[in-house]
Amino acid sequence: MKALPIPVLYAKLRERFGYLDWWPGETRDEIIIGAILTQQASWKNVEKAISNLRSAKCLNLKKISTINVNSLERFIRPSGFYKQKAARLKGFARYIFSNYSSLDQMLSNDTGELREELLSIKGIGKETADSIILYAAGKPMFVIDSYTKRIASRIYGSDPDIEYDELRFDISGTIPDDLELYKDFHAQFVELGKAYCKTKPLCNECPVKSYCRYYSKTAR
Ligand code: SF4
Incomplete structure (x- = not known):
């Protein structure tokens, strides 16, 4: 089976799902808080935590850099791992205001420098750092998440445990360096993963089944 070029995969997904105006968050702060809270959590639970923070005027x-940690833990409890996440949020917020005059100043750094800096902050891994760069800083950085890994391994037969940056380069190397495209493609992967390419995939209804190695091997 001939591998489906990545840009064609995007076109097929876009045809099926349309343009996805994704990653909820009205401000850069809210996007970053959401990116940290969504670690090991479903967005539904993150929304409850964000709503608590909003009601308490702490979003x-x-x-967050000054709020009492017990109160912060209480607000974000619905997102799970709340003690760890409260410490991460506080650590992140304190880092910014100890080193910069504002969040905007930090986010305006060169992309490579910003990524390195984000990764040096405790609790910020590659997926979180790249989500911050893409959605909060507004710089083209392809985000790899568990949906992307799973879908790539099924459609293309890549190693399901492929190293984060290897898959990031494999995908971003085949598409233009375009902010809106990166945002929408990430959203398309998530949508495909949620709607069809679940842990137990719904291949018969999947819009890209004709190009999928997994489907070609398992279809009867
Ligand atoms: S055909 Fe099945 S395995 Fe392939 S991408 Fe679609 S849902 Fe996933």
Whole structure:
């Protein structure tokens, strides 16, 4: 079976799902807080935590840097691992305001420098750092998540445990360096993963089944 070129995969997904205006968050602060809270959590639970922070007028990093940790833990409890995440949020917020005059100043750094800096902050892994770069800083950085890994391994036969940056380069190397494209493609992967390419995939209804190695091997 001939491998489906990545840009064609995007076109097929876009045809099926349309343009996805994705990653909820009205401000850069909210996007970053969401990116940290969504670690090992479903977005539905993150939404409850964000709503608590909003009601308490604490949905910004400046406030999080000074708020009492017990209160912060209580607000974000629905997102799970709340003690660890409260420490991460506080650590992140304190880092910014100890080193920069504002979040915007930090996010305006060169992409490579910003990524390196984000990765040096405790609790910020590659997926979180790249989500911050893409959605909060507004710089083209392809985000790899568990859906992307799973889908790539099924459609292309790549190693399901492929190293994060290897898959990131494999995908971003085949498409233009375009912010809106990166955002939408990430959203398309998530949508395909949620709707069809679940742990137990719904291949018969999948819009890209004709190009999928997994389907070609398992279809009867
Ligand atoms: S055909 Fe099945 S395995 Fe392939 S991408 Fe679609 S849902 Fe996933």
